[in-house]
Amino acid sequence: MVAYKVYCREKGGKEHFIGILPERRTNPKRMTKNSVLNWGRRVVADNSGVNNIYFVKVDVQTSNLTY
DSSP, X not given: OEEEEEEEEOTTSOEEEEEEEEOOOSOGGGOOHHHHHXXXXXXXXXXXXXXXXXXXXXXXXXXXXXO
């Protein structure tokens, strides 16, 4: 399973973890960089002035998860 760890960076260089977005699309061609970044912008308040958002793609092993 693929997921995206989304972060934002302040002007001073300090980084903040925003959240994890699991990829649920069955067609990987539909995933774009902008779709992940737009999700990050929606999670952070629009009036916060955050404009330096980035993400890291991670592979998540689902066999060890418990619910």
